[in-house]
Amino acid sequence: MKKLFYLPMAVLGVLFFTQFMSCEREPVYIGDLLIIPIDTMPIDTTTIHPCDPDTVYFERDVLPILISNCTMSGCHDVASHEEGVILVDYAYTRNTGGVKLNNPSDSKLYKVLSESGDELMPPPPASSLTAAQKALILKWIQQGAQNLSCDECNTDNVTFAGIIGPLVQTKCAGCHGNNNPGGGVKLLSYNEIKTTADDGRFWGSVNHQASYQAMPPNGTKLPDCDLEQILIWINAGAPNN
Numbered sequence: 001m002k003k004l005f006y007l008p009m010a011v012l013g014v015l016f017f018t019q020f021m022s023c024e025r026e027p028v029y030i031g032d033l034l035i036i037p038i039d040t041m042p043i044d045t046t047t048i049h050p051c052d053p054d055t056v057y058f059e060r061d062v063l064p065i066l067i068s069n070c071t072m073s074g075c076h077d078v079a080s081h082e083e084g085v086i087l088v089d090y091a092y093t094r095n096t097g098g099v100k101l102n103n104p105s106d107s108k109l110y111k112v113l114s115e116s117g118d119e120l121m122p123p124p125p126a127s128s129l130t131a132a133q134k135a136l137i138l139k140w141i142q143q144g145a146q147n148l149s150c151d152e153c154n155t156d157n158v159t160f161a162g163i164i165g166p167l168v169q170t171k172c173a174g175c176h177g178n179n180n181p182g183g184g185v186k187l188l189s190y191n192e193i194k195t196t197a198d199d200g201r202f203w204g205s206v207n208h209q210a211s212y213q214a215m216p217p218n219g220t221k222l223p224d225c226d227l228e229q230i231l232i233w234i235n236a237g238a239p240n241n
């Protein structure tokens, strides 16, 4: 009787052990760049998390700033990885951004935003981040540089001034400003944005439709909430409200 009991236990033990060992994550090389895995809390997608006004959410608040200002080709996308820094998602940013939890304001990711000369990021003629954007990045590190998420989506009152303009400003304008705009497409003023809404390029690109360049580049689509808001605005005739 006892043997019958021990055998399954032994099998379970071995299974547990191999499972456990295989979870140990190895550093990997991408080109000549060593990526050391950082344990990230899995995002719980089953429950609704209301957004806390005092919390910085990486994907909602920080990543769009990095994507729009730092990840153009030749800078900090995966292929270019200038100085070994890649800022296209949470894991890369934590691994390569020089984030120092024990001394947040000494983090490379934050310090370079206010350096002088060659060290300043983004390098001129690109414009520097705003004081609010810099403060947000610092606050994210001070809060532990976590990958927190929350779900709230305002779909009742989608205006250009309140939602679409700020969204484009944060997520697109870094690559679509006055300085060498991507594809020659400027997205600064209402009229510029409206033009791409009317001719289908805005929705085609953010919705990653065939025959349009997928935007933002580097793979990740905008969050569902953004896409929903953009569609509501375009379907309403892309008004300047």
Ligand code: HEC
Binding pocket: 067, 068, 069, 071, 072, 073, 168, 171, 172, 173, 174, 175, 176, 181, 182, 183, 184, 185, 196, 201, 202, 205, 206, 211, 212, 213, 215, 216, 217, 222
């Ligand atoms: C990291 C830089 C970057 C970001 C961020 C970015 N774009 Fe672009 N965009 C480009 C580049 C570069 C091109 C030109 C692509 C090409 O021709 O290969 C482009 C092209 C476009 C085009 C023309 C697409 C076509 O098929 O004609 C539109 C429209 C556009 N972007 C909209 C957006 C919108 C809207 C956002 C924000 C949600 C955005 N982009 C964010 C770099 C960027």
